[in-house]
Amino acid sequence: MKLTKFKELKFKSYKPGKYEIPSLKEKRKIIKLSANESALGASPKVKAILRNNISTSKYPDYTSKLLRKQISTKFKCDSNKVICGSGSDEIIQMLCQLFLAKGDHVIVPEFSFLMYRIYASISGAKVLFSKEKNYKISVDNIIKKVNKKTKIVFLANPNNPTGTYLYKNELISLRKRLRKDILLVIDDAYYEYMKDQNYASGLKIFKNSKNVFILRTFSKIYGLAALRIGWGYGDKKIIDALNFIKPPFNVNEIAQLCAIEALKDNKFINKSIKHNLYWSKKIKKNLEQFDIYSNKISANFLLLSFNHCKLSAVAFEKKLEKRGIILREMNSYGIDNHLRLTIGNNSENQLFLSELKKIFKNV
Ligand SMILES: Cc1ncc(COP(=O)(O)O)c(C=O)c1O
Known part of the structure; x- marks a missing residue:
């Protein structure tokens, strides 16, 4: 018997951040x-919900x-x-399912969240990468990649x-310069951490726009990554169509209750923002003493460059892993x-x- 053919998957699959160090000999906390x-x-309010006796026998509200x-x-x-x-993640997947077919084109910045390119590829679309400038998204280079087949531009x-991040005026300019029928997806995953006056979230700028779709998550500042919950915001027609294709009970009851709290x-949230700012500054400064440089502070992470450092990124990574970090x-x-x-x-x-x-000390 020869099984019916399934899709050829000719792209790299997603590999999440490591969570274990098999080579670590001694038992220590990772x-x-x-x-x-x-x-x-x-939040303590979320923890209180998790301590409650939540009934699990009934399906959750499928409309959240x-x-x-x-x-x-x-x-x-x-x-x-x-x-x-x-x-x-699931909203990105559904958007690709809804908008894309074989032969369509999608534009993503060259260094961007990997799920945009993965779901677009699964839908049969071709992914074009727009060059960044000094690791920052370039509006000009996105526009250069647009052609008749372009359906979606994704960016976080x-x-x-x-x-790195685009200023409010740069996002507005991108939308103006993109053809009107192209959907611009702006992923606000880390917007809560932002302090720069020149920045505004996608939601704030494009709440009433028909050709901008916004992504938000509870996995970052809200600390609900394990519960898997996020949301999307866009034109009512897009939302209705997404509801049509969405799995009926895609968001579980506990996640809904915790997200509300x-x-x-x-x-x-304010405590988390303060914590992030305090430590980002401190860590950035300390790293610079060893010629490890990073982006201007923005979200809850830093991209560290080892191009001027005595150690390579791989060597530093290995040394840290020996210490359980x-x-x-x-790559x-x-x-x-x-x-x-x-x-x-x-x-x-x-x-x-x-x-x-x-x-x-030992290098
Ligand atoms: C830019 C961006 N969007 C989306 C996600 C995924 O979020 P979720 O956990 O809600 O699927 C991540 C996770 O790292 C991310 O960095």
């Missing part, structure tokens, strides 16, 4: 600074109605233009893994001699800094 998760965990309402209250937007997903702002806890390698993103470091909690960051000093 410090995982490789996946841009929340430094402070989740209460959560969408909370989102619309907090962000002053229309709950009918919100769709929730099992992580923003701030961008993962580079940590997470949104309410402004105190926790994992950073994200950047899978096509960035040579760099590592990405997520800002951790107080003790993780202190340990990182003390190991950093020890490593360079």
